[in-house]
Amino acid sequence: MPGNREFRSDAEVVGSLFARAPFEKEGWNTALQALRDVTGSSRAQLLALGSRFQAFNWATDTPPEYEAEFIAAGGLRADVNYRVGATRAPMELTWEAHYDQVRQNGTDEAYLDHVRKYDAEFGAQIVLSQRPGMFFGLAVLHGPAEGRTTETQRAILETVAPEVLAAIRMQDAIEHQGIALLRGSLEAFHSPAILLDALGKVCDATESARNLLGPGTLQIREGVLRAPRPDLDRLLQGRIVAALAGQGEGAADLWLRSETGLLLVDVRTLPRQEWSFGFAPRVIVTLRAPLGPAQAQARTIGSALGLTLAEGEVVALLAHGHSRQQVATLRGVSVQTVISQLRTIFQKCGVNREAELVALARAVMEMGPR
Structure with missing residues (x-):
């Protein structure tokens, strides 16, 4: 690994920016831009896959349609995306030498068109964390103007990777702390409420809400909030999907009738953080047993x-x-x-x-x- 002072300074600066990223409004974008700059890259990228959170693909300086185009080009498939095909174990660096080996077996032209469009044919990457239910990866992307990555550029990526993983864990803790604080506030007001994450899965519920759950009202099955009858469940899921899309603003009008009386179900969108890993609650479902x-x-x-x-x-x-x-x-x-x-x-x-x-x-x- 290079030992010159400039290399150490660049790595320390970028590492400190990632350490602050969970606490600042544009922290993740700022840190990624710094990584892009010190590695002489066209873009820097942080992506996530898994069932515990909302999948995302953050790359600096890309238009809103970038992620949709990436998926449409087969970017998540190992037989299409040579980067996925060359992926190694967590904290093991992967770069053009490994991409070349995979590309010898054939290269998908649609994916090549996509990466060339965004100056991302070359580069280096590292898996930060990979275990059941979650995957985080960090990469620097190069186009023809930047050429292939150098040893120093790859060393910077490898050096800051542990800092990025620590920041991700901090973001996770902060978002889960936000859940606990919100639940505590709701408990203080004796509000029966259920919190859903960015995937629409139940991430927490107040005690008073759990006391209202049951076969005749609502149930939580495999992390999903369900209504007792198919017709009511379709209405409930429709409201949850709308709320996840930021459209949970209509009047509460979903009524359930059980042996204990009426229950009004209200599904609302919570304020959204621009840079969120999906751990934080996105939807609140309040249950009102008025009578x-x-x-x-x-x-x-x-x-x-x-x-x-x-x-x-x-x-x-x-x-x-x-x-x-x-x-x-x-x-x-x-x-x-x-x-x-x-x-x-x-x-x-x-x-x-x-x-x-x-x-x-x-x-x-x-x-x-x-």
């Missing part, structure tokens, strides 16, 4: 706020996150009736807005019996 908790708490709310039992039920339902329309549907009355009741409730409670009323009710619910 049971609301009826149980209506008397407490009514007693505390000087309301009738019917008024207490209206307030309890609102405090559980239901809209006025949903309150009307659950109580079997018109929306106008609910609005009329709220005018009286506002006056009795000395508030002017629904948000104030809900905050007051939740404070009572928090202090009252559960």
Whole structure:
């Protein structure tokens, strides 16, 4: 391995950028660009495959359609992509000498067109981690202008690889910590919620949500949230797919009826991090059993706020996150009736807005019996 000062300095700078990558907004992109520059490459690439997270292929300076073109060209297949065919054990460097051996057996022209289009016919790569359910790889890509990689360029890639793997593990820990923090916040508000990752798999659930799961409501099978009937399950999966695509913004309207009463299932998209490995939750599924908790708490709310039992039920339902329309549907009355009741409730409670009323009710619910 080269021992000159410039080599060590370049490797240290790039390694430190990868170490900071999980903590900075554009950290991964910045680190990859630095790796590209110090290795004299056209691009640097970090990719992942596996069942534990969302597969991705991040290459610097590529258009949005790059990843789709890579897959369409057969980039994931060992019989098409000579880089995949030449892959070695984790932390063992692979470069043009190994690519040449694979290419002697034949070269796929469609894949060659793809790599030439993106100045990526040559280069070097290293598998960072490979075990059941996950694969991470790092590469530098060269085109005709850059030529084949040099020993120094390959040494830099090999030197920074352990730093990159450590950063990936840190990102994993941070994203899982985010899950724990989010679940803790939901537990504090007694919110029955289930968190799904970027693949739509269940990554966590609050205790109150697990208490609502069962044959008549929802079940978790092989990591997938399922509804009891095929027609309801199709609706549920459709909402999950939409939420994963960032379209989980519609009104909650998926109702399940079980022996214990009605259950409203609400599927929402969580804020997305631009640079995420897919460990972090992407979708939240909240479960609302309005009649049971609301009826149980209506008397407490009514007693505390000087309301009738019917008024207490209206307030309890609102405090559980239901809209006025949903309150009307659950109580079997018109929306106008609910609005009329709220005018009286506002006056009795000395508030002017629904948000104030809900905050007051939740404070009572928090202090009252559960």
